[in-house]
Amino acid sequence: MPSLAGLFFWMNKKTENINKITVTKPLKLDCGKTIKDFPLAYETYGKFNKNKDNAILVFHALTGDQFVAGTNPVTKKEGWWVSAVGPGKAIDTDKYFVICANVIGGCMGSWGPSDLNKDTNHPYGLDFPVITIKDIVRAQESLLDHLGIEKLLCATGGSMGGMQLLQFCATFPNKTFSAIPIACSASHSAQNIALNELARQAIMADPVWDKGKYFLKNTQPKNGLSVARMVGHISYLSEQGMQEKFGRKLQEKADYEFSFNADFQVESYLRHQGSSFVERFDANSILYITRAMDYFDLTKQFKGGLTEAFKNQKTKFLVISFSSDWLYTTKENKDIVIALNSSGADVSYSEIVTDKGHDSFLVNEPEFLKTLKGFLDSMYEKFKR
Amino acid sequence: MPSLAGLFFWMNKKTENINKITVTKPLKLDCGKTIKDFPLAYETYGKFNKNKDNAILVFHALTGDQFVAGTNPVTKKEGWWVSAVGPGKAIDTDKYFVICANVIGGCMGSWGPSDLNKDTNHPYGLDFPVITIKDIVRAQESLLDHLGIEKLLCATGGSMGGMQLLQFCATFPNKTFSAIPIACSASHSAQNIALNELARQAIMADPVWDKGKYFLKNTQPKNGLSVARMVGHISYLSEQGMQEKFGRKLQEKADYEFSFNADFQVESYLRHQGSSFVERFDANSILYITRAMDYFDLTKQFKGGLTEAFKNQKTKFLVISFSSDWLYTTKENKDIVIALNSSGADVSYSEIVTDKGHDSFLVNEPEFLKTLKGFLDSMYEKFKR
Numbered sequence: 001m002p003s004l005a006g007l008f009f010w011m012n013k014k015t016e017n018i019n020k021i022t023v024t025k026p027l028k029l030d031c032g033k034t035i036k037d038f039p040l041a042y043e044t045y046g047k048f049n050k051n052k053d054n055a056i057l058v059f060h061a062l063t064g065d066q067f068v069a070g071t072n073p074v075t076k077k078e079g080w081w082v083s084a085v086g087p088g089k090a091i092d093t094d095k096y097f098v099i100c101a102n103v104i105g106g107c108m109g110s111w112g113p114s115d116l117n118k119d120t121n122h123p124y125g126l127d128f129p130v131i132t133i134k135d136i137v138r139a140q141e142s143l144l145d146h147l148g149i150e151k152l153l154c155a156t157g158g159s160m161g162g163m164q165l166l167q168f169c170a171t172f173p174n175k176t177f178s179a180i181p182i183a184c185s186a187s188h189s190a191q192n193i194a195l196n197e198l199a200r201q202a203i204m205a206d207p208v209w210d211k212g213k214y215f216l217k218n219t220q221p222k223n224g225l226s227v228a229r230m231v232g233h234i235s236y237l238s239e240q241g242m243q244e245k246f247g248r249k250l251q252e253k254a255d256y257e258f259s260f261n262a263d264f265q266v267e268s269y270l271r272h273q274g275s276s277f278v279e280r281f282d283a284n285s286i287l288y289i290t291r292a293m294d295y296f297d298l299t300k301q302f303k304g305g306l307t308e309a310f311k312n313q314k315t316k317f318l319v320i321s322f323s324s325d326w327l328y329t330t331k332e333n334k335d336i337v338i339a340l341n342s343s344g345a346d347v348s349y350s351e352i353v354t355d356k357g358h359d360s361f362l363v364n365e366p367e368f369l370k371t372l373k374g375f376l377d378s379m380y381e382k383f384k385r
Numbered sequence: 386m387p388s389l390a391g392l393f394f395w396m397n398k399k400t401e402n403i404n405k406i407t408v409t410k411p412l413k414l415d416c417g418k419t420i421k422d423f424p425l426a427y428e429t430y431g432k433f434n435k436n437k438d439n440a441i442l443v444f445h446a447l448t449g450d451q452f453v454a455g456t457n458p459v460t461k462k463e464g465w466w467v468s469a470v471g472p473g474k475a476i477d478t479d480k481y482f483v484i485c486a487n488v489i490g491g492c493m494g495s496w497g498p499s500d501l502n503k504d505t506n507h508p509y510g511l512d513f514p515v516i517t518i519k520d521i522v523r524a525q526e527s528l529l530d531h532l533g534i535e536k537l538l539c540a541t542g543g544s545m546g547g548m549q550l551l552q553f554c555a556t557f558p559n560k561t562f563s564a565i566p567i568a569c570s571a572s573h574s575a576q577n578i579a580l581n582e583l584a585r586q587a588i589m590a591d592p593v594w595d596k597g598k599y600f601l602k603n604t605q606p607k608n609g610l611s612v613a614r615m616v617g618h619i620s621y622l623s624e625q626g627m628q629e630k631f632g633r634k635l636q637e638k639a640d641y642e643f644s645f646n647a648d649f650q651v652e653s654y655l656r657h658q659g660s661s662f663v664e665r666f667d668a669n670s671i672l673y674i675t676r677a678m679d680y681f682d683l684t685k686q687f688k689g690g691l692t693e694a695f696k697n698q699k700t701k702f703l704v705i706s707f708s709s710d711w712l713y714t715t716k717e718n719k720d721i722v723i724a725l726n727s728s729g730a731d732v733s734y735s736e737i738v739t740d741k742g743h744d745s746f747l748v749n750e751p752e753f754l755k756t757l758k759g760f761l762d763s764m765y766e767k768f769k770r
Binding site for chain 2: 032126130188190191193201205207223224226230237248263266297
């Protein structure tokens with residue numbers, strides 16, 4: 001892993017050998033600006049079959065990337081969804097062709113704030129336009145054309161991935177046979193905006209951030225970014241899950257130290273999550289992607305509300321929520337189901353009872369994985385006829 | 386309000402004219418260090434009656450102080466518990482004699498990290514010892530002697546105030562006739578430790594903090610302290626309460642600005658709460674007081690657990706929780722009730738159904754205030770016989 005001092009050199013180098021297309025078709029962003037000829041990085045797993053009926057598009061969450069399964073070639077760590085995607089797994093790459101693209105605004109090869117702005121010969125920083133979930137989703141459309149996919153068997157994603165999926169179905173109602181939005185929301189709640197704002201303020205409070213121009217000194221606002229990451233990790237676990245995992249267990253000591261060192265395991269965990277994150281993610285990307293999440297509001301986007309957003313859907317939906325998820329609650333997921341029902345769509349719903357909180361979709365949660373596999377396999381049977 | 390540059394001058398000046406005693410009796414802190422001749426600041430409301438049976442001790446929460454009611458003479462703002470304390474209110478100062486002391490470790494006149502360390506001729510900063518809730522409570526014992534109070538009619542407090550109260554009852558089982566712990570816990574949960582650690586890391590991430598030595602430059606780590614305060618404000622409201630109060634309402638604008646300004650009211654609210662807090666509170670005090678909260682664990686303190694902590698209680702308890710409080714949940718408060726019951730104590734319990742979250746005890750929540758008043762008045766009738 002390179003030092004932070006070499007970060008931007010590394011950020012440019014690291015994505016040299018990954019799959020990318022250049023999207024040449026002009027894209028008018030929600031902010032009004034039109035972009036074209038921008039890079040979109042992606043990864044695929046498994047093989048597209050002759051019948052072209054086994055393609056599954058995965059949308060990643062806030063800090064995810066296109067490396068869903070196997071080993072991430074850049075970070076050398078496991079893909080973020082190895083619990084669900086791989087040979088013989090719920091999303092079986094021996095059977096299905098799985099695709100995932102890095103979101104624009106991100107930092108794993110798709111067009112983002114750490115990319116070079118040809119107008120200034122520096123990375124964009126805050127000259128990057130504020131993007132939306134709709135922009136993110138529309139930017140990915142060309143990838144399906146590039147891969148020769150007319151219609152997906154399924155599209156899925158958890159958290160912000162689920163939000164992209166809802167937007168994808170609303171914007172392109174005929175692009176996927178089925179859809180599995182997981183632990184998400186059709187419009188970001190006040191609490192979710194507040195948590196994102198907390199993360200942004202933590203980054204912007206760091207003087208190294210320097211209004212997004214930290215790249216001029218070839219560094220990162222690592223203190224602020226680390227605190228921002230801790231916010232995330234607290235919100236991804238349930239109170240009960242955190243209590244069971246950490247409780248009041250001390251970190252390799254017999255008693256309190258009467259200091260501000262990490263006495264408790266939960267402190268040590270958060271510090272580790274914070275400090276390791278700054279090695280793999282760009283602070284400005286967090287600002288841009290959280291902003292896109294906060295702006296997400298399908299109800300506002302479609303006059304007539306959420307029911308209107310899902311009008312004329314042919315897609316078959318399975319909505320999944322987790323009982324202990326307080327970030328994207330069961331209620332918020334049920335609101336999606338209610339809207340889909342009232343728009344006449346084909347929709348199933350499953351609440352998985354677990355204490356693992358929002359993180360449930362990323363870990364080995366057998367009931368969830370069974371539900372995912374069951375629905376997917378039955379959709380495949382129906383689609384291939 | 387003085388500029389931040391004049392903060393420490395102001396911190397020394399501001400508490401000149403407030404009530405204080407010097408605690409001369411040596412106090413051995415849990416960390417092992419013994420202190421004596423330290424200042425303890427306090428305020429009283431109402432009059433101590435001839436029968437000496439109307440005294441109520443209030444313990445304040447993390448960012449509170451001794452100015453419970455009326456106008457805080459230092460900040461010129463309302464006392465933090467004006468909803469409950471004052472003439473004719475639930476805790477009626479025409480009838481009761483109300484006392485509140487500033488916690489040691491704080492910054493409103495009691496001995497804290499912004500006080501002068503005579504060994505170095507600078508404020509203590511991190512040379513201040515790490516204190517515990519037990520230390521905080523024991524430091525307040527002398528005040529009761531000073532005021533000539535042999536036995537309190539009642540002691541009460543919410544949040545960290547409730548934790549002090551539980552400690553007070555466990556340490557001094559015969560000092561109060563009744564006790565009302567509100568929205569608290571007998572030992573800090575992993576999630577609560579995590580949220581406090583987040584606040585501490587936000588402060589310590591600010592280079593101005595400078596290992597607690599910011600006073601040398603007569604300044605405050607205001608960026609970090611402001612972020613720390615935002616963490617608190619998010620945790621004080623329930624998801625539903627926040628949604629009802631702010632939802633996705635925009636801040637004096639018709640549509641998204643496509644920028645990182647405060648587009649949403651909830652962002653503006655958090656920024657305001659953060660920036661106004663740095664004018665009235667010392668960053669090191671937040672570190673010390675949150676640490677005391679995290680170390681609080683009555684179960685650990687008393688071999689034999691929580692039941693043992695409350696053994697031989699003569700005090701009559703009313704435990705109050707709020708249905709939408711996710712910081713100190715109903716479950717945590719019920720655990721206190723269960724322990725009190727199994728130790729044979731006299732205990733009532735009330736869960737107030739509200740969407741106002743942890744903040745419920747600080748706002749006008751009629752059902753809560755009615756419960757508080759009813760219990761208090763009946764205790765007074767019983768005590769004065």
